[in-house]
Amino acid sequence: MALPDELEALNKAFSGHGIHEQTLISILGKWHPEQRKSFRKGNPNLFIEDERNFERWDDHHVRLLKHEFMRFKNAVVLWTMHPWERDARLAKEALKKGPQSYGIIIEIACTRSAEELLGARRAYHSLFDQSMEEDVAQHINGCERKLLVALVSAYRYEGSKLRDDAAKSEAKTLFDAITNDKPIEDDEVIRILTTRSKPHLQAIYKHYKEISGMNIEEDLDADLRLKETVQCLCTPQQYFSQVLDMALQKDVDKSTKKALTRVIVTRADTDMKEIKDDYHNQHGVSLSKKIEDTAHGNYKDFLLTLIARGG
């Protein structure tokens, strides 16, 4: 008979992010057929009683398990990939998955430097025989199309020179558009967010707060895409720390869970330290500790190693 804490350990090994390989080896590997049978009988969520008198793996759970086993492999492959190929593939996948993943396209277009985004567009040509903007335009319609095509096509100026008077008047433009509802349909909003340099946008946000009393992303609660855009452009570490927090919750959907790998792999070389700091400030616990508690096995060790680099 399987011991209750062995069962608990085993169930834990199968839940969360990744697989606890050691537990599976040390417990499951040693069980006789009767122990494994009682495990199957005692877990109706994993095994279905078949009419022909045997306990059958539930297909859905086998798929879930497959994903968990693949988490480490996916992280490794993504990590070793050239950043351009990585971003191109992430964008393509997000486009194929549909509206719930379009935030990833915004993430890539807005948090990468101008040269990194350009690189991703180059890689897109090589990998998919198309331009990124043509693919995005083809799959998305309406106002979102205008926003996303412009975001992925941007080649923003990266110097510090900016005109404060223009920033002030553009802050007012944004404020008026947001107050009048449906800002995503406003061409001026799109123009400002998709063409201005990041330092210029920082100046706009400062003036916006003076006009509105609120931070611009707070006023954009009703418009998810614009909110993501604004966050990614000017407070990326906060944005990433929020995405990580959601990914590390219990019982989240597949796409939200995948964000853990994506964010850590894509930011480990860039601003991981600032993301960790923000996470700690927001949640009172270090990101490493949270990953330690939530993820398992090789996948967990790999992530912890990535985020420990560079302090």
Added chain:
Amino acid sequence: MSTLTLPETIPSVPEDCEQLRKAFEGWGTNEGLVISILGHRNAAQRKLIRQTYAETYGEDLLKALNKELTNDFERVVVLWTLDPAERDALLANEATKRWTSSNQVLVEIACTRSSHDLLLVRQAYHARYKKSLEEDVAYHTTGDFCKLLVPLVSSYRYEGDEVNMTLAKSEAKILHEKISEKAYNHEDIIRILATRSKAQINATLNHYKNEFGNDINKDLKTDPKDEFLAILRATVKCLNRPEKYFEKILRLAINKRGTDEGALTRVIATRAEVDMKFIRDEYHRRSSVPLDRAIVKDTNGDYENMLLALIGHGDA
């Protein structure tokens, strides 16, 4: 094909610089010498000359040209001497600052340059104007023009030959539908023209003609006074048949009462090293007059000589 002619033995770069310096010295300028050097050097050579001139004499060659030369002659020599990406950045910046709905320069730059060259223009724009090209275009253009021009200048088109025929058919249908509905600023027309590769657009336009009987530009000519339709037609032509587009601009510039030197200079300076030969031949075919003869008739002095040199005329 380029119409630029290089001498059989090219002097060394320091020699060229020395000669140019001599041309500027003293009262007046030896314009003929300037033409005989700069008018017969390619982009790489001109870049070296500019670098070496600055190192040797502590002055940017362009500044010297600005000081010594005047009017149309100065304009053509300065534009010509600039590195192609810088040149396009300058032309684009001028176009945004003095933008009118009949201005086609932005369309020319966005649609006739290769994806790679357009990128270089955007980089040169950052360096020179401390802003991005698209932010200036977005700020200075309005309405439907803005809707079309911003995606055009931001495009980074796929440059392969692969064509999806099914897509070409369906997009030809979309174009025809929207044009028939007179929805000329429809987001799908803009999407197709601003994002598809040139090869794909070519296939789409061929299918358009096969299926619906007319060239798309014929269908886009329903109102000859509509300036947005004119820009759409220019976009199509620049993407598909740039030599024909430039030939027409040249012909209009020359035939215009008084000659449009701005356009004449721009086309010759920007195309001399690219496809001027085709443009020149097309001009002859279309006007029954060789281009050099038309230029001799319509312009004079050093300006005329520089233009002739750039289009490969005799021993100008």
